[in-house]
Amino acid sequence: xxxxxxxxxxxxxxxxxxxEIGGRIRQAREMAxxxxxxxxxxxxxxxxxxxxxxxxxxxxxxxxxxxQKIARATGTSECWLQFEVGPIRSDQRDxxxxxxxxxxxxxxxxxxAGQMKVLAKAVGLSPKKIQEYVSDPTFxxxxxxxxxxxxxxQKPTGWMDEQHIEHDPVCQAxxxxxxxxxxxxxxxxxxxxxxxxxxxxNI
Numbered sequence: 641x642x643x644x645x646x647x648x649x650x651x652x653x654x655x656x657x658x659x660e661i662g663g664r665i666r667q668a669r670e671m672a673x674x675x676x677x678x679x680x681x682x683x684x685x686x687x688x689x690x691x692x693x694x695x696x697x698x699x700x701x702x703x704x705x706x707x708q709k710i711a712r713a714t715g716t717s718e719c720w721l722q723f724e725v726g727p728i729r730s731d732q733r734d735x736x737x738x739x740x741x742x743x744x745x746x747x748x749x750x751x752x753a754g755q756m757k758v759l760a761k762a763v764g765l766s767p768k769k770i771q772e773y774v775s776d777p778t779f780x781x782x783x784x785x786x787x788x789x790x791x792x793x794q795k796p797t798g799w800m801d802e803q804h805i806e807h808d809p810v811c812q813a814x815x816x817x818x819x820x821x822x823x824x825x826x827x828x829x830x831x832x833x834x835x836x837x838x839x840x841x842n843i
Contacts, residue, residue, distance in 0.1 A: 654698045655700075657701055658698040658699065658700055658701040660698075660724070661695070661698075661701060661702055661707075661721065662697055662702075663696075663698075664720065664721050664724060665696050665702065665707075665710055665721065666696045667776070667777060667778055668711070668714040668721060668728075669696075669714055670778055671714065671716065671728070671777075671778050672713070672714040674714070677692050677693060677696065680692060680710070680713060680714070683713035684709050684710070684713055695710075702721075704718075704722065707721050707722050728777055735801060736777075736780060736781075737777065738800075738802065739781050739786055739800050740779075742789070742799070742800045742802075743773065743774065743785075743786075743789060743800070744774050745804075746759070746789045746793060746800075747759065747770060747771075747774050749793070750792075756770075758792075759792055762788055762789075763785050763789060763792065764788065786800045786801070787800075796829070824836075
C-alpha cells in the first residue's frame with residue numbers, strides 16, 4: 641500500500657463524531673485568540689500536545705471531562721462543544737452567536753425551498769461562500785448580509801439579531817405555553833412588546 645493510499649484509508653477510519661467535535665474544539669481555541677495548540681495546552685498543563693492534537697484532528701473523541709476543561713479554558717459552552725446546541729459562549733448568548741444561528745436557519749429554509757440561488761443573489765454571495773460561512777461560527781457576518789437575509793425572509797430589521805424560540809434547539813425544552821408566548825413576543829414590534837409586558841404585569 642502506498643503512503644497516499646494509507647493516509648486515505650486512515651482518514652476514512654476516523655469517527656465522524658470525533659471529526660465534528662474536533663472541529664468545534666479548534667474553533668473554540670481560535671475564537672479565544674489561541675492561534676496554536678500550545679497556547680491552549682498552557683491553560684491545561686496536565687495535558688501533552690499529542691492529546692489535544694488527537695482531539696482537534698478527529699483521531700479520538702474527547703471525553704466529557706476533557707471537553708469541560710477545554711470549555712473553561714476557551715470560555716465556550718461545553719454543550720456547544722459536544723453537541724453544537726445552544727450558545728457558543730458559556731457566559732452569554734452573544735450577538736455573533738445569535739446571528740450565526742439565524743443565518744443557518746435562513747440557509748436551511750432556502751435549501752428546503754430550493755431557493756439557494758435566489759438567496760445567494762439576494763445576499764450577494766456565492767452558494768459556496770454561504771456554506772463556508774455556515775460552517776464557521778467564528779466568521780463575523782457583515783451588516784449588509786444580515787439585513788439582506790431579513791429582506792429575503794421578509795422579516796423586520798433586527799430579526800437576525802434576536803433569538804427565535806421556534807428555531808432554537810435549547811428552547812425546545814421549555815414548557816409549551818412558554819414557547820408559544822416567546823414565539824409571539826419575538827414577532828411583535830417594540831411598542832407591542834411594551835404593551836404585552838404591561839398587560840402581563842397587571843394580571
